Amino acid sequence: MFFSCIVTSLMSALLLLGSPSPQAQGLEDALSQLDQLLKDEKEITRAKEDRIGKLCTRLSEAKTGPFRYAIMKKLYKEYERYNLDSALYYVHLKENLARKLGDQALINDALNDKADRYIISGMYRYAEEALGAMKMDGKVSPRALVSYYRSLISLHHGLKITNKDPFFNERLDRREHEFRDMIFNAADTNVLYYYTYRAENEMERGRPDLARKELEHYQSKNPTDPSELSILNYCLGKTYQQEGNRDKSLTHYAISAYYDLIEGVRSSRSLIKTARMAMESGQTNRAFSYITRAYDDATQADARVCLEEISRFMPEVILSYDQLNKKRFRDVFLILLLLALFLTACIIILFIIRQYQVRIIRTVAILETTLGRYATMFTFHINSLEEYRSSIRVVAKSRDLEEITRALRSDDFIDSKRETLLKEFDRTFLGVYPNFVQQLNELLQEDQRIGQNLPEGKLTNELRIFALIRLGVTESADIARFLKKSPSTIYNYRVKLRNAAVCPNEEFEKRLMEIGKR
DSSP states (O other), X not given: OHHHHHHHHHHHHHHHHTSOOTTTOOHHHHHHHHHHHHHTHHHHHHHHHHHHHHHHHHHHHOOSHHHHHHHHHHHHHHHTTTOHHHHHHHHHHHHXXXXXXXXXXXXXXXXXXXXXXXXXXXXXXXXXHHHHTSOOXXXXXXXXXXXXXXXXXXXXXXXXXXXOOHHHHHHHHHHHHHHHHHHHHHSOTTSHHHHHHHHHHHHHTTOHHHHHHHHHHHHTTOOOXXXXXXXXXXXXXXXXXXXXXXXXXXXXHHHHHHHHHHTTOSSOHHHHHHHHHHHHTTOHHHHHHHHHHHHHHHHHHTOHHHHHHHHHHHHHHHHHHHHHHHHHHHHHHHHXXXXXXXXXXXXXXXXXXXXXXXXXXXXXXXXXXXXXXXXHHHHHXXXXXXXXXXXXXXHHHTTOHHHHHHHHHOOXXXXXXXXXXXXXXXXXXXXXXXXXXXXXHHTBOGGGOOOTTOOTXXXXXXXXXXXXXXXXXXXXXXXXXXXXOOHHHXXXXXXXXXXXXXXXHHHHHHHHTTTTOX
16 A cells, blocks of 8 residues: 555656646747646556545545545545546535535535536536525635635536527626636735736737736746646647647647646546647647547547537547558558559569570580580691692592592592581581571461471471571672582572562661571
8 A cells, every 4th residue: 555655656756847837838849748647547547446445445534524625525525527427426425515514615525516517518507506605795805705716617608619609609608707806816926827817818918928927827837736737738729729829829728738648637628628629730640649639538428518629629630540550541542553563564574584594504505515515626626728739639648649639639538527517517517596497487388398307406408508698608609618519509499498488689688687586
């Protein structure tokens, strides 16, 4: 029990020490601290319930009537703007106890508190009955008189809010002003309400700067009570709002709401005002957070006046919040769509890169193979020359000129070597252009196609002509020397295939040069 008391006291002290100072805090700081406090709802509620629990324990232990009444008053204050049903319960207990004690001052106090609760619930008829039952004679203390006038002002103000008759409202305005003047005559000039009502009068005259001076005069006294700080900042917010200074007005409303929440208030008009002004400032998220909290709290407290005020603009906040969420959804959808397109593009690029890699690897492999075959062919050619020289040397040793002449005139050796060279050419060329025969035949008419049934790695002389053209050897004389054919034979082959082409003659060799590029 003792440990719980210490923890609760420390929590309350920390909350107050961490509370924003009206002079030091800017708008964003005030709103940020209010946001954080909304997240700490459970801690504040627990501290509130701990205080109530201790008071209930003290009430059960209290023996004398006046002492019990004082504890009931404290319990009522805890529940006053926290839980209406419990507040009314203790009001009735107070009234019954006061009547048993026969103490008119206590009876008046209980009736005044009952009227205040009825006003918050919008039960103006019952509030008027409670106030009418109070005996306000010359023995009433100034403090009780101020509370009585305050309740009458709240009653007339509430009636004015709900009433649509302008003539009746004028009457309510007059009565409200009369009760304010009565407060000025009865109240101690050191109490907050003396200055707040003076500020209200100045604002009604269109002088918010003078109203603020009244409030700042009381502020200079450095009040520490959270309830007073809430009321003071609420009134300061109204002065700035009347001047059109939205940022400072919102700052003070947020500070006022902060102090309300510290005290566990569930009928905070400051929080409602903060939500409305946050909405007007375009801070839809905060407005939605504040108004939903205010609505939940007012519902739990059965604060009908607050609920009525909330209902006037809550649909606007919800609509704006819904539109904001839809915009966020569209933005998120657009981002996801762009990401999907980006990923698709990346996949396509990776696929293309992979294809190029495959081609490059294949090209490198072909180049390596071709170079290897070129080296082999070069070696073969050198060896063939060596063999030819050796064979001539052997013949020369015989000194038979006729034999030497016959050997030199024979093409057998060169033809055998040329045949080997052509076979190697076929293998090398088809290694680089494996689909050459198929793609060449696609350029020809179906009945003119050639080399379709050749063994793998084999070309005919006719195909070799166009293989050499594909390699850039375009002169018929050069092709004829390579294949040991006459230039006219090579020319005739070229004309024959051009005439057999499915495309115009002049385009045939252009398309031939495209083979292998796809």
